[in-house]
Amino acid sequence: MTARAQEPQTMGHEQGPAFEWAPYRPSGGTLRVSHTSCCGRYEWGREGGSFFVLRSTGDGYQETGRGRYRYALDVYIALAETHNAEHIRRGETPEPDTFLARRGQRG
Numbered sequence: 001m002t003a004r005a006q007e008p009q010t011m012g013h014e015q016g017p018a019f020e021w022a023p024y025r026p027s028g029g030t031l032r033v034s035h036t037s038c039c040g041r042y043e044w045g046r047e048g049g050s051f052f053v054l055r056s057t058g059d060g061y062q063e064t065g066r067g068r069y070r071y072a073l074d075v076y077i078a079l080a081e082t083h084n085a086e087h088i089r090r091g092e093t094p095e096p097d098t099f100l101a102r103r104g105q106r107g
Contacts, residue, residue, distance in 0.1 A: 020064060021064045022063060029048030031045055034046070037080040037099075038097055039095070042076060042083070050067065053072060080100055081100060
């Protein structure tokens with residue numbers, strides 16, 4: 001699964017990288033959310049052997065970036081960086097995010 005710019009499903013307030021979002025559908029494994037971004041906007045989770053990013057919507061959850069650890073983490077970081085930049089543009093201080101410190105360690 002790759003990031004796609006064609007027909008992205010974004011929320012009205014989102015800016016930045018466009019990823020294809022789909023309704024979250026459990027795959028039968030145990031869902032584990034191990035990290036949440038500033039304001040609770042995004043959650044980085046895993047289920048079985050897949051990793052992905054979740055966001056809450058009015059009718060449940062959507063996911064993007066489902067795949068291997070490194071790919072899902074890169075998607076999460078791109079989304080969280082954009083969200084933090086929105087705070088900075090408004091003169092606000094974003095909440096610290098330990099995953100953003102990993103951006104220099106992308107491999």
